[in-house]
Amino acid sequence: MARLALLSTSDKTGLVELAQALVNEFDFELVSSGGTAQTLAAAGLPVTKVSDYTGSPEILGGRVKTLHPRIHGGILARRSLPADQQDLAANDIRPFDLVVVNLYPFEQTIAQPEVTLPEAIKQIDIGGPTLVRAAAKNHAYLSVLCRPQQYDLYLSQMRENNGEVSPQFRQACALQAFWHTAAYDQAIAAYLSQQVTDENAELPDRLTLSGHQRQALRYGENPHQPAVWYQTGSRPEGWAAATKLQGKELSYNNLVDLEAARRLIAEFPAEQGAAAAVLKHTNPCGVAQGKTLAEAYEKAFNADSVSAFGGIVALNQPIEAETATALTKTFLECVVAPDCSAAAQEILAQKKNLRLLLLPTLNQGPAQTVRAIAGGFLAQAADDYLEDPSEWQIVTEKKPTAAILEDLLFAWRVVKHVKSNAIVIGRDRTTIGVGAGQMNRVGAVKIALEQAEDRAEGATLASDGFFPFDDSVRTAAAAGVQAIIQPGGSIRDEDSIKAANELGLIMVLTGIRHFLH
Numbered sequence: 001m002a003r004l005a006l007l008s009t010s011d012k013t014g015l016v017e018l019a020q021a022l023v024n025e026f027d028f029e030l031v032s033s034g035g036t037a038q039t040l041a042a043a044g045l046p047v048t049k050v051s052d053y054t055g056s057p058e059i060l061g062g063r064v065k066t067l068h069p070r071i072h073g074g075i076l077a078r079r080s081l082p083a084d085q086q087d088l089a090a091n092d093i094r095p096f097d098l099v100v101v102n103l104y105p106f107e108q109t110i111a112q113p114e115v116t117l118p119e120a121i122k123q124i125d126i127g128g129p130t131l132v133r134a135a136a137k138n139h140a141y142l143s144v145l146c147r148p149q150q151y152d153l154y155l156s157q158m159r160e161n162n163g164e165v166s167p168q169f170r171q172a173c174a175l176q177a178f179w180h181t182a183a184y185d186q187a188i189a190a191y192l193s194q195q196v197t198d199e200n201a202e203l204p205d206r207l208t209l210s211g212h213q214r215q216a217l218r219y220g221e222n223p224h225q226p227a228v229w230y231q232t233g234s235r236p237e238g239w240a241a242a243t244k245l246q247g248k249e250l251s252y253n254n255l256v257d258l259e260a261a262r263r264l265i266a267e268f269p270a271e272q273g274a275a276a277a278v279l280k281h282t283n284p285c286g287v288a289q290g291k292t293l294a295e296a297y298e299k300a301f302n303a304d305s306v307s308a309f310g311g312i313v314a315l316n317q318p319i320e321a322e323t324a325t326a327l328t329k330t331f332l333e334c335v336v337a338p339d340c341s342a343a344a345q346e347i348l349a350q351k352k353n354l355r356l357l358l359l360p361t362l363n364q365g366p367a368q369t370v371r372a373i374a375g376g377f378l379a380q381a382a383d384d385y386l387e388d389p390s391e392w393q394i395v396t397e398k399k400p401t402a403a404i405l406e407d408l409l410f411a412w413r414v415v416k417h418v419k420s421n422a423i424v425i426g427r428d429r430t431t432i433g434v435g436a437g438q439m440n441r442v443g444a445v446k447i448a449l450e451q452a453e454d455r456a457e458g459a460t461l462a463s464d465g466f467f468p469f470d471d472s473v474r475t476a477a478a479a480g481v482q483a484i485i486q487p488g489g490s491i492r493d494e495d496s497i498k499a500a501n502e503l504g505l506i507m508v509l510t511g512i513r514h515f516l517h
């Protein structure tokens with residue numbers, strides 16, 4: 001007797017070709033749900049509708065189509081178990097050899113702007129996952145395919161093995177099927193938890209990390225660490241949707257640095273003027289705003305040209321020829337920008353090893369960040385607090401001019417993206433000294449000042465956390481710094497303010513801290 005395949009697919013890609021091969025090459029009979037049967041019949045293929053096969057019509061507008069003992073009995077029966085065989089015979093049920101299902105497009109639906117809850121719920125597939133899970137459970141006897149990308153592999157296995165597939169192949173398909181339904185349910189649960197309106201909605205009770213391998217990376221932070229890049233969601237977003245115009249494969253460290261660069265450059269919206277950032281090991285070594293993108297990049301590069309070698313560059317506006325020429329003057333690992341002109345692409349093509357990426361959504365990142373610890377993981381809301389200088393407190397006798405306030409805001413936006421303890425010294429919307437990741441704050445001040453040299457005269461200084469003592473203020477003043485921005489909140493704030501007044505400095509307290517660990 002011919003073998004039986006059940007086909008019920010939402011995405012009809014490759015369906016007809018698969019079904020033709022099943023019927024013509026492997027003598028399958030086809031049973032399909034309404035829309036799938038229609039597509040197959042329109043292609044001239046013999047197909048039995050599920051409703052004819054079960055004798056039960058599709059009801060509730062398609063909510064119940066394949067949920068029937070004649071379908072699920074045929075999928076779940078153990079061929080080697082006499083009791084199961086008797087049940088099949090007694091109930092006139094034929095076993096299935098193949099189940100091909102893909103699910104209602106839930107994720108694509110919720111990705112659409114302004115989708116309503118009832119619209120989303122309508123796209124929660126019930127019968128499909130039931131078929132997939134049943135077939136995957138019984139993979140000892142049948143195959144399950146849940147994505148069109150699997151069809152060719154299935155057919156080639158059948159062709160190579162005289163119309164059979166190996167138990168290993170069926171098992172691999174079952175594993176993919178369970179990952180698939182798990183990710184599907186995860187997307188539903190995540191969406192529904194977003195609908196809960198309490199203030200903790202972004203950090204729900206349960207958090208499941210779900211992603212599929214986008215790319216096996218050559219290695220992790222170091223060559224002895226295996227690493228993989230996982231993509232969340234079925235539609236590529238963020239870096240998974242970026243276009244790489246040239247250059248070698250992205251590495252683990254490239255991606256970590258690129259994400260740090262993206263977060264930083266997102267502080268500077270393109271419409272507020274050109275900005276450029278050069279990063280090394282996630283810390284900015286040079287950041288600048290300029291009248292043009294080329295000027296911003298030159299300023300950022302010159303801020304610390306030694307560290308910029310081998311750096312990651314993020315630009316907030318499309319790259320044109322002048323900026324491209326400037327970018328070719330040193331060795332850079334990666335450049336990311338929202339766009340790049342054809343002329344600029346031609347210039348950058350000279351740098352064969354440079355990875356050039358286009359990411360139009362530079363300011364769109366994850367709402368939460370997650371980090372693994374022994375026995376669990378930590379999740380927090382991303383530090384995307386929008387600075388509002390009208391909330392700042394000017395605590396010294398000397399008050400900042402509008403120009404100094406602008407420089408303070410610039411340094412403050414940058415220091416947020418430097419590993420703690422962090423100090424940024426800035427001048428004319430350019431960083432001139434960065435002290436990153438120090439174990440004491442005055443140490444970070446000294447490193448930043450050392451780099452700034454005599455350029456510290458008249459500069460501004462930003463500190464990501466408060467000053468526990470007045471030593472940082474005194475050190476900065478001695479080097480010529482004229483204005484300081486910091487969160488405040490130390491029990492000894494008064495000491496720092498007093499020192500600032502004594503030394504003729506301006507001090508601004510933001511009330512917001514930006515530690516980055």
Ligand SMILES: NC(=O)c1ncn([C@@H]2O[C@H](COP(=O)(O)O)[C@@H](O)[C@H]2O)c1NC=O
Pocket residue numbers: 008009010011032033034035036037062063064065066067101102103104124125126127128129
């Ligand atoms: N309700 C059911 O019994 C049921 N059985 C299969 N489906 C889904 O219906 C879709 C195919 O429907 P159609 O063949 O009518 O185009 C597939 O995405 C499949 O996963 C169902 N739909 C939803 O739950």
